[in-house]
Amino acid sequence: MSERRFDPTTGEWITFATHRQNRTFLPPADACPLCPDPNNEWDGEIRRTDVQIAVFDNRFPALSPTPPAPDVDSDELFRAEPASGRCEVISYSSDHNATLAKLGPERISLLVNAWADRYQVLGSEGHAYVLPFENRGEAIGVTLHHPHGQIYAYDDIPARPLRELRTAAEYRTRTGRCVNCDVVAAELADGRRIVAESEHFVAHVPFWARYPYEVRIAPKAHTPSLVAVADEARDDLAGLLHRVFVGLDDLFGFPLPYVLGIFSSPLNGEASVAGWDGSWDDISHLHLLISPPNRSATKLKYIAGTEQMGGAYSTDIAPEVAAATLREKIPQS
Amino acid sequence: MSERRFDPTTGEWITFATHRQNRTFLPPADACPLCPDPNNEWDGEIRRTDVQIAVFDNRFPALSPTPPAPDVDSDELFRAEPASGRCEVISYSSDHNATLAKLGPERISLLVNAWADRYQVLGSEGHAYVLPFENRGEAIGVTLHHPHGQIYAYDDIPARPLRELRTAAEYRTRTGRCVNCDVVAAELADGRRIVAESEHFVAHVPFWARYPYEVRIAPKAHTPSLVAVADEARDDLAGLLHRVFVGLDDLFGFPLPYVLGIFSSPLNGEASVAGWDGSWDDISHLHLLISPPNRSATKLKYIAGTEQMGGAYSTDIAPEVAAATLREKIPQS
Numbered sequence: 322m323s324e325r326r327f328d329p330t331t332g333e334w335i336t337f338a339t340h341r342q343n344r345t346f347l348p349p350a351d352a353c354p355l356c357p358d359p360n361n362e363w364d365g366e367i368r369r370t371d372v373q374i375a376v377f378d379n380r381f382p383a384l385s386p387t388p389p390a391p392d393v394d395s396d397e398l399f400r401a402e403p404a405s406g407r408c409e410v411i412s413y414s415s416d417h418n419a420t421l422a423k424l425g426p427e428r429i430s431l432l433v434n435a436w437a438d439r440y441q442v443l444g445s446e447g448h449a450y451v452l453p454f455e456n457r458g459e460a461i462g463v464t465l466h467h468p469h470g471q472i473y474a475y476d477d478i479p480a481r482p483l484r485e486l487r488t489a490a491e492y493r494t495r496t497g498r499c500v501n502c503d504v505v506a507a508e509l510a511d512g513r514r515i516v517a518e519s520e521h522f523v524a525h526v527p528f529w530a531r532y533p534y535e536v537r538i539a540p541k542a543h544t545p546s547l548v549a550v551a552d553e554a555r556d557d558l559a560g561l562l563h564r565v566f567v568g569l570d571d572l573f574g575f576p577l578p579y580v581l582g583i584f585s586s587p588l589n590g591e592a593s594v595a596g597w598d599g600s601w602d603d604i605s606h607l608h609l610l611i612s613p614p615n616r617s618a619t620k621l622k623y624i625a626g627t628e629q630m631g632g633a634y635s636t637d638i639a640p641e642v643a644a645a646t647l648r649e650k651i652p653q654s
Numbered sequence: 655m656s657e658r659r660f661d662p663t664t665g666e667w668i669t670f671a672t673h674r675q676n677r678t679f680l681p682p683a684d685a686c687p688l689c690p691d692p693n694n695e696w697d698g699e700i701r702r703t704d705v706q707i708a709v710f711d712n713r714f715p716a717l718s719p720t721p722p723a724p725d726v727d728s729d730e731l732f733r734a735e736p737a738s739g740r741c742e743v744i745s746y747s748s749d750h751n752a753t754l755a756k757l758g759p760e761r762i763s764l765l766v767n768a769w770a771d772r773y774q775v776l777g778s779e780g781h782a783y784v785l786p787f788e789n790r791g792e793a794i795g796v797t798l799h800h801p802h803g804q805i806y807a808y809d810d811i812p813a814r815p816l817r818e819l820r821t822a823a824e825y826r827t828r829t830g831r832c833v834n835c836d837v838v839a840a841e842l843a844d845g846r847r848i849v850a851e852s853e854h855f856v857a858h859v860p861f862w863a864r865y866p867y868e869v870r871i872a873p874k875a876h877t878p879s880l881v882a883v884a885d886e887a888r889d890d891l892a893g894l895l896h897r898v899f900v901g902l903d904d905l906f907g908f909p910l911p912y913v914l915g916i917f918s919s920p921l922n923g924e925a926s927v928a929g930w931d932g933s934w935d936d937i938s939h940l941h942l943l944i945s946p947p948n949r950s951a952t953k954l955k956y957i958a959g960t961e962q963m964g965g966a967y968s969t970d971i972a973p974e975v976a977a978a979t980l981r982e983k984i985p986q987s
Contacts, residue, residue, distance in 0.1 A: 329821070336966065383968040399844075452960070452964050461958050480964070481963060484965065623795025626785075630943065631812035631815065633813060639655055639725065
């Protein structure tokens with residue numbers, strides 16, 4: 322079963338991929354599917370002795386290019402469709418115990434290029450929205466410890482990016498400006514929530530952070546996706562990202578769990594879906610969001626009652642205080 | 655600091671309540687703030703020897719009726735407001751180790767009446783939306799084990815209920831019908847996802863369940879809130895809820911963690927906010943949602959990459975299969 326179903330009470334789609342029940346769950350280090358397995362000793366994904374960055378199809382994909390027909394009948398109220406799209410895994414290193422902080426800016430530069438490359442290729446395959454993300458740490462439920470991320474290519478724009486695009490379209494219609502350009506300029510002018518800066522990018526705790534130590538990274542100039550970032554500016558971003566990862570791991574003295582997501586311009590479909598009559602690029606401003614669940618070294622913020630049922634986030638650390646703490650931990654050059 | 659800030663990139667408000675950093679965290683059983691403390695030996699909330707259901711203000715509220723002015727200046731882009739509203743705690747029992755399954759239908763009937771009463775009283779105080787919820791189990795981050803729930807009274811309609819109301823308004827405009835009435839009728843007609851039923855209510859795994867063992871309970875007839883449920887039907891609901899709680903705790907043989915939420919009609923403000931020109935009650939159909947994070951006895955579903963960043967839920971158990979399992983566990987009368 323690999324299908325998506327429509328929730329007629331919220332207008333959102335939910336994906337069901339029952340084969341994922343059997344996905345690899347915290348395997349022992351000597352049978353890690355992401356460690357190099359040149360002689361195919363444990364059915365690993367990487368048949369080489371060494372790799373830097375490797376991208377391949379997820380063996381247990383939630384979305385696939387050729388999904389089967391849905392299990393249930395579809396009608397006007399209860400709509401079911403094949404779960405089409407593509408799910409990839411992106412390994413950051415051959416070393417099972419590496420971290421992005423330890424791998425350094427050059428490897429992160431390669432990773433930025435890989436994200437940009439897959440964004441472009443998956444767009445050319447016709448997918449509507451490409452979301453690279455990383456789930457890191459058992460606190461947010463990783464099933465493989467090997468340093469890696471994922472890339473989901475959706476065949477329509479998923480709910481959260483769509484909400485951002487609709488909000489950006491409204492803002493642009495009302496003011497003539499890009500909301501993310503205005504946010505970046507306002508954060509730079511205020512300064513209290515900036516945690517690191519490079520020539521082309523800025524890293525800040527958002528004024529409205531949903532997680533105490535949330536970090537948002539965006540280009541200073543209007544840029545729809547990584548593809549529009551020049552080579553030199555990609556290295557600049559990699560250097561900034563590296564400093565942020567070093568600081569996050571230094572915050573409590575252990576590799577900080579987080580969810581990372583990269584928000585870019587949609588690749589197919591009309592911007593009228595978001596209420597905009599121009600191009601997607603007009604209302605899309607690249608940003609990376611890193612959301613660690615920790616509110617202290619030993620306590621996590623949970624998405625429970627008010628967040629899950631209300632959609633109303635509540636948090637207990639002021640963004641200005643969190644930013645001051647992070648600024649101390651993040652190398653400033 | 656007790657303020658809310660607007661996220662101009664999504665149009666949502668986030669609450670900051672820094673005093674909540676010091677909230678009581680998993681206290682020892684002999685200093686539980688919800689256990690009866692008639693002689694005020696440990697500054698407990700309940701100065702009686704015994705109570706059945708007790709409701710009182712949360713000592714560490716995210717929202718309060720008289721919040722201070724925000725810490726930061728507000729401008730057109732970065733808006734900050736006092737975090738006004740009210741947060742209550744509702745204790746289910748004097749017994750620290752009780753569960754709703756063990757307390758039985760009569761106590762749950764009292765609880766249903768307390769939810770209805772607080773909904774009405776908090777509405778008469780002028781709050782816009784009343785959300786009773788329960789966070790249960792360390793897996794979803796409870797800080798107190800004593801059986802209890804919470805009630806948040808928001809001064810505007812929070813994001814998720816607002817999304818449901820807007821979707822219901824669109825559906826009603828398009829079809830002339832209530833989407834939740836149609837969902838209940840369709841689930842009853844299909845039958846595969848029904849897990850329990852009473853005279854006036856039905857419990858089902860939604861066709862679009864975001865969590866594997868999610869249970870949704872709704873009145874068969876259009877009913878905007880618990881206040882509109884007659885006494886006899888409240889007892890009927892309590893009996894059904896009791897059976898569901900018994901079944902959930904029997905599913906894996908331990909008290910199942912979950913987040914429970916009760917969605918009702920807004921109490922103040924105009925329905926035009928949701929794109930509807932009639933009354934809130936026209937587009938509001940009471941429903942309770944119970945979302946357990948477990949996908950098995952030992953594995954949890956985490957809200958990570960695709961859910962958190964994409965807003966696109968992905969799950970790995972078919973709702974029809976989960977419903978069949980639950981139906982075996984839930985007493986059918």
